Amino acid sequence: MGLKLLKEYVNERYGHEVTEVPGGFAVYGVQPYGDGDSILFVQDFYVQKSQRGFTKKSSSRQLFNKLKQLASENYCKFIGAHVQLDTMNAQEILKLFLYLGFKAVNGTNTTILIMYEVKDGC
Numbered sequence: 114m115g116l117k118l119l120k121e122y123v124n125e126r127y128g129h130e131v132t133e134v135p136g137g138f139a140v141y142g143v144q145p146y147g148d149g150d151s152i153l154f155v156q157d158f159y160v161q162k163s164q165r166g167f168t169k170k171s172s173s174r175q176l177f178n179k180l181k182q183l184a185s186e187n188y189c190k191f192i193g194a195h196v197q198l199d200t201m202n203a204q205e206i207l208k209l210f211l212y213l214g215f216k217a218v219n220g221t222n223t224t225i226l227i228m229y230e231v232k233d234g235c
Contacts, residue, residue, distance in 0.1 A: 129156055132179050136164030136172035139180055143187045153184040153231075155194040158206070165205075167212055177213050184231045192229040199223040 116138065120131040129142040137160035146152035164172035184192050194215070196207045207225065211217070215227040 127156070132176075132183060134172050134175040134179060136161045137176045139176055141180065141183070143189060146189075146191060146193075150190040151188055152191045152193050153180060153187060153189040155180065155192065158194065165209075167209070173209055174213075181229075181231060189231055192231060194227050196225045196227060197223060198225065 116131065116133060123129050123131055123140055127140075127142070129140050131138055131140050133139075137158075139155055139159070140157040141153055141155050143151055143153050158176065160172045160176060166173060168174065180192055183189075192215075194210065196203055196210065198207075200206075207217075207227075210227050210229075213229070215229045217225050218228050219226040
């Protein structure tokens with residue numbers, strides 16, 4: 114299945130969008146949040162193992178930068194995501210998001226809500 118078909122499916126089924134960089138993609142949606150604010154909520158964030166890392170050139174960093182740009186373009190105050198602690202690579206995902214500047218703000222059972230505050234001009 115090509116990424117184009119996945120994009121169509123995600124948009125039709127969930128009303129979300131897919132963005133990509135070489136070696137990775139993210140599924141996201143823009144939702145109302147708080148008093149008139151919006152949040153770019155990340156449903157899925159995937160980067161090929163060979164492209165992962167904490168460097169500025171890694172696909173992980175490029176994908177995060179693209180999400181920040183999309184959040185800014187959509188006037189979102191925050192980027193949010195859930196980390197499912199019962200998945201196979203939950204520790205890696207949580208470490209990456211915390212390294213990128215997300216903060217853990219809430220947790221229930223095996224889920225942690227993480228948030229990143231989008232600064233003007235990001």
